[in-house]
Amino acid sequence: MPLMPIWIIRHVDHERLGHIPSILDELKLPYHSISLSLNDPLPNLDEVSGIISMGGPMSAYDKDQHHWIEKEEAFLRSAHERDIPILGICLGGQILAQAFGAKIHKTPKCELGWLPLTKTGNQNNPLLKNLDLPDFFQLHYDVFDLPGGAVN
Numbered sequence: 001m002p003l004m005p006i007w008i009i010r011h012v013d014h015e016r017l018g019h020i021p022s023i024l025d026e027l028k029l030p031y032h033s034i035s036l037s038l039n040d041p042l043p044n045l046d047e048v049s050g051i052i053s054m055g056g057p058m059s060a061y062d063k064d065q066h067h068w069i070e071k072e073e074a075f076l077r078s079a080h081e082r083d084i085p086i087l088g089i090c091l092g093g094q095i096l097a098q099a100f101g102a103k104i105h106k107t108p109k110c111e112l113g114w115l116p117l118t119k120t121g122n123q124n125n126p127l128l129k130n131l132d133l134p135d136f137f138q139l140h141y142d143v144f145d146l147p148g149g150a151v152n
Contacts, residue, residue: 004049005030009072011056011091013038020052036068042075050085051076053092059142060094060104073099090140100147112139 006029008017013035024031029049034040037056053072063069076099079086088096094104114135 003030004047005032006050006052007031007043007048008033009042009051009053009092010035011037011054011058011066015054015056017054036066036072039068042071045075045079045082045084048079048084051079051087053086053088053095055090055092058091059106060091060098060144069095094142094144097144097147097150100150102145102147102150104142104144107141107143110139110141111143113137 006024008020008031010017010033015035017033021031032043034042036042053076058066060069072095076086076096080100086096088094098104114137117133117136119133
């Protein structure tokens with residue numbers, strides 16, 4: 001039985017996927033990319049082995065302007081109920097956290113720059129234990145609390 005693809009959810013159609021495709025190709029993991037801003041439909045969860053929810057210029061609390069946010073939240077909750085792995089990057093992290101009850105907050109000022117990524121919480125997680133931790137570029141106006149049961 002072939003491995004079901006990882007689905008990459010983009011929130012703006014011009015968003016690039018960076019190194020994600022080359023990493024997935026190297027690992028021989030199939031993937032598909034959709035853009036919610038183009039009204040691409042979310043996949044059937046029976047056809048999903050993992051989800052990567054990408055960033056975007058909007059905020060997770062901008063539901064009035066971006067009606068797909070609530071649909072994505074419901075989709076991510078359903079995926080979690082099925083134990084499908086989910087990675088939220090930037091806006092995707094906000095939407096994932098908000099889907100599980102976390103509050104999203106506007107920061108007093110923009111956070112911008114190259115900052116080191118540090119491991120906290122479950123450092124022995126097989127997905128993270130061998131992860132190289134280079135400096136990452138950050139640009140955001142929003143932060144979020146962790147939802148109940150989440151590990152930082």
